[in-house]
Amino acid sequence: MRILVIGAAGMVGRKFIERLARDGHIGGKSISHVTAHDVVAAVPPKAPFPVDVIASDFAVPGACETLIAGRPELIVHLAAIVSGEAEQDFDKGYRINLDGTRFLLEAIRHAHHAEGYRPKLIFSSSIAVFGAPFPETIPGEFFSTPLTSYGTQKAIDELLLADYSRRGFLDGAGLRFPTIVVRPGAPNKAASGFFSNILREPLAGKEAVLPVDESVRHWFASPRAAVGFLMHAAAMDLSAIGPRRNLSMPGLSATVGEEIEALRRVAGEKTVKLIRREPDAFIAKIVAGWATNFDTARAEALGFTAEKSFEEIIRAHIEDELGGNIGG
Amino acid sequence: MRILVIGAAGMVGRKFIERLARDGHIGGKSISHVTAHDVVAAVPPKAPFPVDVIASDFAVPGACETLIAGRPELIVHLAAIVSGEAEQDFDKGYRINLDGTRFLLEAIRHAHHAEGYRPKLIFSSSIAVFGAPFPETIPGEFFSTPLTSYGTQKAIDELLLADYSRRGFLDGAGLRFPTIVVRPGAPNKAASGFFSNILREPLAGKEAVLPVDESVRHWFASPRAAVGFLMHAAAMDLSAIGPRRNLSMPGLSATVGEEIEALRRVAGEKTVKLIRREPDAFIAKIVAGWATNFDTARAEALGFTAEKSFEEIIRAHIEDELGGNIGG
Numbered sequence: 149m150r151i152l153v154i155g156a157a158g159m160v161g162r163k164f165i166e167r168l169a170r171d172g173h174i175g176g177k178s179i180s181h182v183t184a185h186d187v188v189a190a191v192p193p194k195a196p197f198p199v200d201v202i203a204s205d206f207a208v209p210g211a212c213e214t215l216i217a218g219r220p221e222l223i224v225h226l227a228a229i230v231s232g233e234a235e236q237d238f239d240k241g242y243r244i245n246l247d248g249t250r251f252l253l254e255a256i257r258h259a260h261h262a263e264g265y266r267p268k269l270i271f272s273s274s275i276a277v278f279g280a281p282f283p284e285t286i287p288g289e290f291f292s293t294p295l296t297s298y299g300t301q302k303a304i305d306e307l308l309l310a311d312y313s314r315r316g317f318l319d320g321a322g323l324r325f326p327t328i329v330v331r332p333g334a335p336n337k338a339a340s341g342f343f344s345n346i347l348r349e350p351l352a353g354k355e356a357v358l359p360v361d362e363s364v365r366h367w368f369a370s371p372r373a374a375v376g377f378l379m380h381a382a383a384m385d386l387s388a389i390g391p392r393r394n395l396s397m398p399g400l401s402a403t404v405g406e407e408i409e410a411l412r413r414v415a416g417e418k419t420v421k422l423i424r425r426e427p428d429a430f431i432a433k434i435v436a437g438w439a440t441n442f443d444t445a446r447a448e449a450l451g452f453t454a455e456k457s458f459e460e461i462i463r464a465h466i467e468d469e470l471g472g473n474i475g476g
Numbered sequence: 477m478r479i480l481v482i483g484a485a486g487m488v489g490r491k492f493i494e495r496l497a498r499d500g501h502i503g504g505k506s507i508s509h510v511t512a513h514d515v516v517a518a519v520p521p522k523a524p525f526p527v528d529v530i531a532s533d534f535a536v537p538g539a540c541e542t543l544i545a546g547r548p549e550l551i552v553h554l555a556a557i558v559s560g561e562a563e564q565d566f567d568k569g570y571r572i573n574l575d576g577t578r579f580l581l582e583a584i585r586h587a588h589h590a591e592g593y594r595p596k597l598i599f600s601s602s603i604a605v606f607g608a609p610f611p612e613t614i615p616g617e618f619f620s621t622p623l624t625s626y627g628t629q630k631a632i633d634e635l636l637l638a639d640y641s642r643r644g645f646l647d648g649a650g651l652r653f654p655t656i657v658v659r660p661g662a663p664n665k666a667a668s669g670f671f672s673n674i675l676r677e678p679l680a681g682k683e684a685v686l687p688v689d690e691s692v693r694h695w696f697a698s699p700r701a702a703v704g705f706l707m708h709a710a711a712m713d714l715s716a717i718g719p720r721r722n723l724s725m726p727g728l729s730a731t732v733g734e735e736i737e738a739l740r741r742v743a744g745e746k747t748v749k750l751i752r753r754e755p756d757a758f759i760a761k762i763v764a765g766w767a768t769n770f771d772t773a774r775a776e777a778l779g780f781t782a783e784k785s786f787e788e789i790i791r792a793h794i795e796d797e798l799g800g801n802i803g804g
Contacts, residue, residue: 289618290617290619291617292635297643300638304635304636307622310621311625
């Protein structure tokens with residue numbers, strides 16, 4: 149099986165390719181080749197199959213034709229300008245998040261017409277397709293009224309993916325990831341950064357800042373679960389999803405207080421004491437507009453799974469990032 | 477007030493401009509100029525203001541810049557490749573229904589950045605943004621999972637309209653029209669044509685074919701109501717809609733049997749006898765996938781109104797198209 153990963157240098161892309169290298173197969177099919185694409189050169193792990201690294205802008209005419217020249221059976225499309233940047237730079241967000249995706253879909257469609265090519269395409273969408281106000285739990289049939297350009301672009305991509313699948317040009321699935329915690333690496337300035345910071349930093353013996361109240365509730369899954377969503381979608385028969393090709397992935401609805409309590413149980417009071425309360429009204433206001441819970445019955449019935457407690461999320465981080473060790 | 481109508485040669489566009497010519501103003505503002513655009517030359521009515529007719533393809537670079545050169549305060553965008561054609565010709569549907577709309581939005585955005593231009597934009601969307609299976613009544617927050625490329629394109633346009641409005645580039649509203657009955661003119665081959673044919677033809681003393689069962693339920697408004705939606709949106713303060721800029725318009729949920737019963741009450745048994753039952757399984761199957769009823773509380777609270785009975789719809793047709801006279 150030949151695989152193309154677009155957005156291979158990002159956190160989820162990197163971890164997905166690591167998993168491919170470890171497993172060597174997906175759904176019983178041996179992996180023969182991976183193309184790792186990003187705008188910067190991805191650094192692939194050692195793998196039992198050849199990995200081509202391509203660094204290019206995929207949102208220019210002809211770029212996607214090159215990317216699919218080897219006719220990969222599976223394409224995992226993770227590339228995106230993130231929410232904050234897409235909001236600040238309108239042109240760039242639409243160019244990458246909408247036009248780039250459309251270039252990819254069109255390249256596939258033309259290869260479909262020419263040769264009957266029809267790859268499986270897994271697309272990483274986002275819960276940003278939803279816009280407040282929300283019901284307490286967002287139903288599976290809730291409408292997309294995004295309040296960011298990023299969410300708008302993802303919602304449009306979802307519609308295109310469903311139409312191109314319905315037409316038979318490709319076999320697609322759009323997966324709306326929960327907020328990923330614990331994100332490895334350094335603290336970042338994203339408004340959602342603190343959800344990871346208050347676990348990752350204390351677990352490494354460092355201080356972290358909590359800018360919101362402990363009552364704040366949000367929607368989470370681990371990087372391991374995110375890779376699991378991709379692996380599951382890649383292995384399954386996507387026709388089982390039916391024509392509604394975009395799905396909110398399972399996740400954990402939890403408060404910051406529950407998050408901290410789980411950290412206490414896993415790592416003890418000394419670690420929790422490294423969290424410093426420093427209320428930030430600006431961040432609190434942004435986060436108040438985010439969804440807190442989802443009805444994911446459809447994704448679960450299709451076999452997608454995520455963590456059921458914050459302790460599981462924390463233990464996944466300790467195993468995958470800290471070699472099983474807590475403390476700085 | 478300067479007004480641009482895109483899609484001015486279509487049925488709703490023509491009737492909208494006739495209404496403008498009759499009223500001479502919208503929401504208390506005198507109309508100073510109308511540009512009537514379509515791919516073919518529209519034939520405007522006599523009007524108390526100058527009407528420019530432009531025939532061009534609006535989905536090519538530069539065309540929309542020309543259309544908005546006079547900086548119309550109100551733009552009514554009705555242009556579309558219809559459902560059947562967009563399904564048969566994938567490229568044409570996306571080019572007109574998606575790219576054309578995007579060219580228009582981009583032309584406005586660039587004029588916004590250059591000069592602070594910020595027109596009101598009324599867009600005709602469609603209930604085709606929804607895809608079966610449906611609940612019996614489609615709630616106001618129901619998701620868009622279209623089952624046609626036309627519906628996909630309209631749903632994407634809705635998302636763009638909301639994002640461009642949110643950004644302040646324009647002040648937009650997307651109106652999802654019910655199926656329009658009674659359509660004037662000759663019977664056409666659209667799957668929905670019979671809903672109009674079985675009224676219009678008998679009222680003109682001619683036979684009409686009914687291809688489905690009388691129990692079939694659907695969602696209707698008159699051409700007069702459709703023009704009324706546009707007039708109301710053009711006159712109102714669109715900020716009252718809030719960030720969810722796309723609305724299902726009010727309509728009448730009725731069965732074919734109720735439609736025929738209303739015809740009997742208005743025009744008598746002799747007229748109803750001109751309807752010939754000729755079941756067509758193909759059309760019956762298409763129509764079975766259509767929505768039957770909508771919760772339009774939000775649009776109604778904003779002051780949009782439509783007919784409450786099929787008798788009203790039939791009487792509107794007799795007044796507007798037949799000069800008050802029934803019979804061939």
